[in-house]
Amino acid sequence: MIQKRKVRIMVAKPGLDGHDRGARIIARAYRDAGFEVIYTGLHQTPEEIVEAAIQEDVDMIGLSSLAGAHKYLFPRVLEILHENGADDIVVCGGGIFPEEDIAALKKAGIKEIFTPGSSLEEIVKWVEDNVKPR
Amino acid sequence: MKSTAEKVVAGDIRAVARLIRDIDDGIPEIREVLKEIYPHTGKAYIVGITGAPGVGKSTLVDQIITHLRKQDKTVGVLAVDPTSPFSGGAILGDRVRMQRHSMDKGVFIRSLATRGHFGGLTQSTRSAIDVLDAMGKDFILVETVGVGQDEVEIVRSAHTTIIVVVPGMGDDVQAIKAGILEAGDIFLINKADREGAEKTAADLRLMIDMDQEKYRKGAWKPPILKAQAVFDKGIAELLEEIHKHGKYMLESADGMKLARKKERVREELSDMIKNRIIEEVINSITRTEEFESAVESIVSGDKDPYTACEQLVFPRIVNSAG
Numbered sequence: 001m002i003q004k005r006k007v008r009i010m011v012a013k014p015g016l017d018g019h020d021r022g023a024r025i026i027a028r029a030y031r032d033a034g035f036e037v038i039y040t041g042l043h044q045t046p047e048e049i050v051e052a053a054i055q056e057d058v059d060m061i062g063l064s065s066l067a068g069a070h071k072y073l074f075p076r077v078l079e080i081l082h083e084n085g086a087d088d089i090v091v092c093g094g095g096i097f098p099e100e101d102i103a104a105l106k107k108a109g110i111k112e113i114f115t116p117g118s119s120l121e122e123i124v125k126w127v128e129d130n131v132k133p134r
Numbered sequence: 135m136k137s138t139a140e141k142v143v144a145g146d147i148r149a150v151a152r153l154i155r156d157i158d159d160g161i162p163e164i165r166e167v168l169k170e171i172y173p174h175t176g177k178a179y180i181v182g183i184t185g186a187p188g189v190g191k192s193t194l195v196d197q198i199i200t201h202l203r204k205q206d207k208t209v210g211v212l213a214v215d216p217t218s219p220f221s222g223g224a225i226l227g228d229r230v231r232m233q234r235h236s237m238d239k240g241v242f243i244r245s246l247a248t249r250g251h252f253g254g255l256t257q258s259t260r261s262a263i264d265v266l267d268a269m270g271k272d273f274i275l276v277e278t279v280g281v282g283q284d285e286v287e288i289v290r291s292a293h294t295t296i297i298v299v300v301p302g303m304g305d306d307v308q309a310i311k312a313g314i315l316e317a318g319d320i321f322l323i324n325k326a327d328r329e330g331a332e333k334t335a336a337d338l339r340l341m342i343d344m345d346q347e348k349y350r351k352g353a354w355k356p357p358i359l360k361a362q363a364v365f366d367k368g369i370a371e372l373l374e375e376i377h378k379h380g381k382y383m384l385e386s387a388d389g390m391k392l393a394r395k396k397e398r399v400r401e402e403l404s405d406m407i408k409n410r411i412i413e414e415v416i417n418s419i420t421r422t423e424e425f426e427s428a429v430e431s432i433v434s435g436d437k438d439p440y441t442a443c444e445q446l447v448f449p450r451i452v453n454s455a456g
Contacts, residue, residue, distance in 0.1 A: 005159045031223035036247050041230035048236045055243055057151040
């Protein structure tokens with residue numbers, strides 16, 4: 001094989017949340033770490049996110065939410081991935097969440113949650129350690 | 135169990151997506167799959183869309199998809215964005231403009247990064263076109279940033295190539311003059327409400343008109359269209375011209391399409407041979423212990439890279455060629 005497989009990541013903003021500065025910064029950090037990042041823009045439904053993730057054959061979906069609907073939207077993404085036989089795609093989340101929600105989201109199957117205290121190095125390192133290209 | 139090729143031909147989204155990934159990652163085993171799907175290709179109409187960054191290519195593609203879907207045509211999209219030469223990473227953002235089509239089963243959108251591997255962008259994009267063709271898409275839209283040689287070559291494997299410009303970008307037109315004018319079948323001035331649209335049209339017309347002799351003999355004369363893709367203005371006209379050009383390719387000057395096809399096949403095959411040779415030769419040299427130890431001795435200062443290169447290459451290439 002002539003080159004190493006590249007990690008492909010989708011950065012997505014589910015729901016009615018117009019704040020994508022954070023998502024863009026993460027996308028940029030991922031790019032600088034050598035990943036291929038697919039950015040889908042604002043106001044995506046979980047269905048749209050999953051369909052795009054499958055078409056793009058990504059290894060991970062990073063969901064960003066600052067609008068409070070994460071308790072529905074994040075697990076819904078996992079559900080649709082499962083329905084499509086795409087459970088192998090790792091899902092993690094970033095944004096502002098109440099402490100008790102974080103535990104619930106992780107229990108639902110969100111692999112990791114990053115909050116405003118997380119450094120970019122930490123977020124990138126987590127991907128390097130936990131997401132292996134297929 | 136169905137084979138990968140069978141799944142692709144049956145339109146299995148996951149199989150298609152994964153195959154394109156394997157092509158992009160340069161997995162040698164997929165050559166067998168590509169051989170198997172090749173007989174199912176040749177039915178799609180391929181449209182190349184190129185132009186400088188920011189001229190509105192993705193928005194235009196989005197509108198073309200909408201129009202084609204209204205005509206009940208299925209659409210595959212390959213959107214190419216550049217890889218960072220520093221990190222090897224990429225942000226692929228063309229999808230943002232097309233995301234409204236993501237739930238439409240008749241549309242498959244894939245973002246590709248230029249990467250810059252040995253096989254070349256051209257090779258993997260051509261193979262990806264074959265995959266979308268084999269899965270049964272009626273139209274395949276290939277969007278590239280019109281800056282490098284590779285991109286121009288991809289556009290050459292399209293049936294119809296649209297070159298998108300915006301008013302007032304004098305340098306833009308200069309770039310076209312220098313490189314890809316001959317690759318354009320249709321010129322589209324996007325954001326045509328801006329100042330300078332007339333001047334840009336006149337500049338283009340001047341260049342196109344220089345080939346009068348060719349047109350008299352029946353060659354296609356590239357039309358110059360104006361559009362405002364965001365407002366869906368001028369897109370219907372663009373589709374009409376694509377249709378006309380397609381008809382021209384089929385009907386005009388007996389065998390014109392055939393000739394062009396033969397030319398294309400010749401070009402693609404020689405490209406493929408070139409890439410394969412580079413790949414095989416590079417691999418045979420760099421995947422040896424000798425190569426690794428040469429690296430070590432350069433690092434440790436025992437050898438200079440020039441000598442190391444000669445020692446690695448000469449016994450293999452020069453002797454076998456001589």
